[in-house]
Amino acid sequence: MIAENLAVVRAAMAAAAGRAGRAPGAITLIAVSKTFDADCVRAAWQAGQRDFGENKIQEGSEKIAATAALAGARWHLIGHLQSNKAKRAAAGFGAIHTIDSVELLQRVDQAAVAAGTRPDVLIQVDLALEPTKFGAPAGAVDAIARRALDARGVRLVGLMLVPPWHEDQEVTRPWFAQLRGLRDRLVAGGLPAASLAQLSMGMSHDFEAAIEEGATMVRIGSAIFGARTAPR
Ligand SMILES: *Cc1c(COP(=O)(O)O)cnc(C)c1O
Numbered sequence: 001m002i003a004e005n006l007a008v009v010r011a012a013m014a015a016a017a018g019r020a021g022r023a024p025g026a027i028t029l030i031a032v033s034k035t036f037d038a039d040c041v042r043a044a045w046q047a048g049q050r051d052f053g054e055n056k057i058q059e060g061s062e063k064i065a066a067t068a069a070l071a072g073a074r075w076h077l078i079g080h081l082q083s084n085k086a087k088r089a090a091a092g093f094g095a096i097h098t099i100d101s102v103e104l105l106q107r108v109d110q111a112a113v114a115a116g117t118r119p120d121v122l123i124q125v126d127l128a129l130e131p132t133k134f135g136a137p138a139g140a141v142d143a144i145a146r147r148a149l150d151a152r153g154v155r156l157v158g159l160m161l162v163p164p165w166h167e168d169q170e171v172t173r174p175w176f177a178q179l180r181g182l183r184d185r186l187v188a189g190g191l192p193a194a195s196l197a198q199l200s201m202g203m204s205h206d207f208e209a210a211i212e213e214g215a216t217m218v219r220i221g222s223a224i225f226g227a228r229t230a231p232r
Pocket residue numbers: 032034055078079162202203204205219220221222223232
């Protein structure tokens with residue numbers, strides 16, 4: 001089932017890329033395996049999947065260890081990171097999408113230097129300013145990105161967005177366009193384009209709109225692995 005689901009998602013991604021005049025190869029599919037076990041990760045890997053996402057350090061670290069034999073697997077932390085867990089994040093994850101302050105960036109950078117790792121990082125942006133959401137307000141992104149230019153352990157590669165949830169992706173689409181617009185303004189303001197090349201946005205129900213609006217990484221869980229029993 002996982003292999004079939006992956007094929008369906010990849011085809012829909014390619015179609016969305018085509019509608020936007022983009023190359024399908026420019027978009028990375030991150031299979032979000034949270035709440036699913038290591039066997040599910042193995043099944044996806046067998047079907048050619050290499051990028052995986054987890055939203056919790058503990059669960060993610062255990063799964064990374066359990067699947068260490070899967071060549072080429074690359075792990076993305078897509079959930080909120082508490083600064084006291086920066087060490088484990090920097091040690092195990094190839095990419096951390098949820099940097100939302102200068103302080104957290106520095107913690108993860110120091111941890112990466114100490115661990116001898118070189119994780120990619122993205123700045124999570126909170127465009128809607130929902131009280132329950134994590135992420136840096138748009139006005140804080142420039143300072144975080146400029147601090148990242150001096151980092152010695154981490155490498156800034158882009159921005160990440162979790163927009164307000166809505167089942168209709170046409171309602172969500174303007175948030176995706178806003179993240180791209182923010183990125184374009186930051187680059188026009190002097191930040192290096194390579195540091196902001198990645199836009200991590202789009203989930204199972206709205207990845208097509210996200211790709212049409214410029215996503216370079218989509219984070220897809222339930223459309224690949226099935227419905228999660230616990231909402232999270
Ligand atoms: C769970 C999760 C996803 C994937 O959600 P699905 O609806 O299962 O595709 C994407 N991004 C984040 C931040 C998540 O926590």
